Each structure stands twice: as C-alpha cells, then as structure tokens.
Amino acid sequence: MRKKFVLLALTLLLTATSQSLTWAGEILEKIKQTGVITAGTRKDAIPFAYINEKGEWVGYSIDVLEIIRQDIEKKLGKPIKLKLVEVTPQNRFDKVKNKEIDIECASSTFTWERDEIVDFSVSYFASGTKIFRKKGSNLGTIDSLAGRRIGVIPNTTNEQAIKIQQPAAILIPIKDRTEGLRKLRNGEIEAIAGDGIVLQGLRLETENGDQFEVVPEFPYMYEAYACMIPEDESAWRGMVNYSLVKFMEGIISDQPQQVEIYEKWFGEETGVTPYSREAINDYFQGIVDGYEWIPLITY
Numbered sequence: 001m002r003k004k005f006v007l008l009a010l011t012l013l014l015t016a017t018s019q020s021l022t023w024a025g026e027i028l029e030k031i032k033q034t035g036v037i038t039a040g041t042r043k044d045a046i047p048f049a050y051i052n053e054k055g056e057w058v059g060y061s062i063d064v065l066e067i068i069r070q071d072i073e074k075k076l077g078k079p080i081k082l083k084l085v086e087v088t089p090q091n092r093f094d095k096v097k098n099k100e101i102d103i104e105c106a107s108s109t110f111t112w113e114r115d116e117i118v119d120f121s122v123s124y125f126a127s128g129t130k131i132f133r134k135k136g137s138n139l140g141t142i143d144s145l146a147g148r149r150i151g152v153i154p155n156t157t158n159e160q161a162i163k164i165q166q167p168a169a170i171l172i173p174i175k176d177r178t179e180g181l182r183k184l185r186n187g188e189i190e191a192i193a194g195d196g197i198v199l200q201g202l203r204l205e206t207e208n209g210d211q212f213e214v215v216p217e218f219p220y221m222y223e224a225y226a227c228m229i230p231e232d233e234s235a236w237r238g239m240v241n242y243s244l245v246k247f248m249e250g251i252i253s254d255q256p257q258q259v260e261i262y263e264k265w266f267g268e269e270t271g272v273t274p275y276s277r278e279a280i281n282d283y284f285q286g287i288v289d290g291y292e293w294i295p296l297i298t299y
Contacts, residue, residue, distance in 0.1 A: 025233050025234065025235040025236050026099070026230075026233065027099070027102050027229070027230060027233045027236040028233075028235050028236050028239065030102070031072065031076075031080065031102065032076060035078060035079060035080055035081060036080070036081050036082075036083050037065075037068070037069055037072065037080060037081070037082050037083065037102050037103065038083045038085060038100075038101045038102045038103075039065050039082060039083065039084055039085065039101060039102065039103050039104070039105060040084075040085050040086070040087035040092055040095055040096065040101040040103070040104035040105075040106070041057070041059075041061055041062065041065070041084055041085070041086070041087065041104065041105055041106045042061075042086065042087065042088075042106040042107065043057070043086050044176060044177060044178065045059070045061075045106050045107045045198055045201070046059070046198065046201025046202065046204065046205055046272065046273070047059055047060055047197070047201050047265040047266070047271070047272040047273045048060050048061040048062075048106055048107045048125075048197075048198065048201075048225075049061045049062055049105075049106045049107070050201075057084050059106075059265070060125070060261070060262075060265040060266070061105040061106050061107070062084070063261050063264075063265075064105055064124055064227075064244070064247070065082055065084075065103070065105050066082060067243050067244075067247050067261075068103070068239075068240055068243045068244075069081075069082045071239070071242065071243040071246075072239060075239070085100075085101055087101070087104055087106070088176075089153050089154075089155065089156055089176075090154075090155065092104050092106075092108065092228070093114065093117055093118060093228070096118045096228045096229065096230055097117050097118055097230065097231070099230050102229070102230075102236070103227050103228070103229050103236075103240065104227060104228040104229075105124075105227040105228075107127075107195055107198055107225055108225065108226065108227075108228055109157045109195075109223040109224060109225055109226070110123065110223075110224045110226050111157060111160075114228075117231070118228045118229065118230065118231060119228070119229050119230065119231050119232075119233065119237055120226040120227070120228055120229075121226045121227040121228075121229065121237060121240045121241055121244055122226065122241050122244050122245060122287050123224035123225055123226045123283075123287060124225060124226065124227070124244050124247070124248065125197075125224075125225040125280070126222060126223065126224050126225065126280070126283050127195045127196050127197040127198070127219070127222075127223055127225065128161075128195065128196055128218075128219020128220065128221055128222040128223050129157070129158045129161035129162065129193055129194070129195065129196070129219050129220045129221050129223065130193075130194070130195075130196035130199055130214050130215060130216065130219050130220065131145075131150065131191040131192065131193050131194075131199075131214070131215060132180075132181075132184070132191060132192040132193075132194065132199040132202060132203065132212060132213075132214055133184075133190065133191040133192075133212065133213060133214075133215060134184065134211060134212055135210075135211055135212060135213050137190065137191070139190060139191050139215070140215040140216050141216065142165045142166050142220055143166070145162065145165075145166040145168075145169040145191075146166055146168035146169060147168055147169070147170065148169060148170060148190050148191070149170045149172050149188070149189045149190050149191075150162055150169050150170065150171055150172065150189065150190065150191050150192070150193050151171075151172050151173075151174040151180040151183055151184065151189040151191065151192045151193065152171050152172070152173065152174065152192075152193045153173075153174055153175070153176065153177075153180075153194070154173050156194075157221075157223050158193045158194050158195065159171065159193070161193070161220050161221035161223075162193050162220070164221070165220045165221060166220075172188070172189050174189075174192070177192060177194065177198075177199075177202050180192040181202065181206060184212075195223065196214055196219055197273055197275060199214045200214050200273040201272065201273050204272065204273065227240055227244075241291075242294070245287070245288055245291050245294060246294045247261075248284040248287060248288055249288055249293065249294060251277075251280070251281065251284055252281055252284050252285055252288060262277070262280070266280070
C-alpha cells in the first residue's frame with residue numbers, strides 16, 4: 001500500500017509544480033484588497049468539513065484552510081479573514097470556475113477531466129472508493145457488486161470508480177449521503193459508494209451506526225484529495241502549495257503543532273476517524289520530495 005500512496009502522490013505533482021510567490025494574479029490581488037479569502041467547503045463530510053453539535057464549522061479541511069489563511073496574513077502583514085461558503089458535489093466546479101469562490105477544500109479528488117476546468121493544489125490526503133453496507137451483507141469484493149443496487153452521488157470519482165471496476169453494478173443516483181442512508185435503510189439500495197474515510201465518518205454520526213460497516217479493507221480505487229482553485233492563477237496556487245507542503249513537512253518531521261492537527265482528526269486513539277500515520281507519512285513524503293524543503297522555524 002505504501003508504494004501505491006507514493007505513486008499517487010508523485011502523479012499529482014504533474015499538475016501542481018512549484019510556483020514562485022509573486023503577487024500577480026486576480027485572486028491574490030482581490031484578497032489583498034478585501035482582506036478576505038472566500039473558501040468553498042462542505043457541511044456533511046466528516047472528518048473533513050462538517051457542522052458539529054455546537055453549530056460550528058469544523059474538520060481537517062477547515063484546519064487546512066486556516067493554515068493557508070495564516071500564511072497569507074503573514075505574507076501581507078495585514079488581517080485576513082476566512083469566509084466559508086457551502087458547496088455541493090454538483091455546484092463546486094462551477095463556483096470555482098466562475099471565481100465565486102477563491103478556493104475549495106473539502107473532500108474533492110483530482111481527475112484529468114476536472115483539471116480541464118479548474119486547477120488543483122498538491123494533495124493533502126489520500127483515500128479511495130469503498131462501500132457502506134449493512135452488517136451481514138455479502139457485498140465487499142468488486143465481483144460481489146455485479147447486479148447489485150449501489151447508491152452513488154452523480155459526477156463523483158466514486159461513481160466513476162464503480163463504473164470502471166464493476167460495469168455490471170446497478171448504480172442508483174443519490175443526492176447526498178443522507179439520502180443514501182435513508183434508501184439503504186429502506187432497502188432501495190444495498191450499499192453506498194463513497195470515499196472510505198468519509199464513509200467512516202458517516203458511520204460515526206449515524207444513529208445505530210454499529211449496524212453498518214465500511215468495506216473492503218483496501219479501496220477499489222485510490223484517490224488524491226486536493227484543493228481546487230480557478231485556472232490560470234499560478235501565484236495563488238503557489239501560495240496554497242507552499243502552505244500545504246510546509247504543513248506536510250511538519251507531519252513527517254513530528255512537529256507538535258502540525259501533528260496535533262492530524263491526530264485530532266485521524267489519530268488511532270483520539271481521532272474522529274483513525275487513519276495510519278505510517279501510511280500517510282509515506283504519502284506526504286512522496287509529495288514533499290518534489291519540492292524544496294521549507295524551514296519550519298521561519299516563514
């Protein structure tokens with residue numbers, strides 16, 4: 001699995017080469033003038049971006065956006081606010097393409113088709129397509145999905161993964177995971193396809209979640225999570241990549257501040273949805289190796 005993670009990281013580098021930190025560009029100039037970064041994210045993607053019991057917007061991707069905000073604030077030497085805007089799988093690409101938002105970070109994955117309409121940052125996490133099923137179901141292997149009713153959110157990489165890996169599966173469109181859960185309980189579908197780590201979050205927030213499980217152990221297809229930004233904004237992408245690479249360096253080198261963020265969401269004992277540090281360190285190392293090391297003690 002380590003080799004797969006490293007190869008996935010190096011593949012994504014093809015679309016996110018290092019950029020000089022100049023201030024040319026419409027997005028950075030707007031941020032400089034307004035003092036606001038308008039960021040698109042989700043309200044239902046545990047542990048990446050969601051609303052907690054206090055009504056607060058929280059998640060790993062929210063923390064990533066805050067890191068980017070802090071770095072830009074230091075660069076500009078003036079206060080910068082982070083304005084969060086809800087996006088959906090259906091409207092996120094148009095909002096980025098039309099520059100309604102400056103950046104989108106939630107649980108979006110890179111594809112070459114998407115790269116034709118938006119740009120991507122370096123990846124800051126990796127997961128892959130799995131299914132959410134009732135316990136006792138015999139669904140799990142890719143062969144077992146043939147002829148079975150699988151709920152998918154249209155125009156997602158999860159839908160594409162099931163189509164590619166098992167064309168004989170019967171794909172049932174669902175608006176979101178909440179609708180998918182209702183259809184699964186009612187027997188309208190037999191499983192929900194989605195990113196494994198997000199499906200684990202769905203299980204945690206679901207009443208009687210112990211009646212469900214996420215399978216298989218290894219995804220049907222691996223995917224790289226990245227932030228999306230409008231096309232042809234190289235300086236803005238360079239600044240975002242700088243922040244993300246510096247953050248990943250901190251995870252790899254066991255810096256307390258960066259590790260605390262990771263452990264809060266993915267720690268094997270304390271995280272919302274546990275995810276191996278060893279595996280993610282290998283993945284992050286593959287990305288960081290394509291860049292100059294950034295000293296963590298200075299900006």
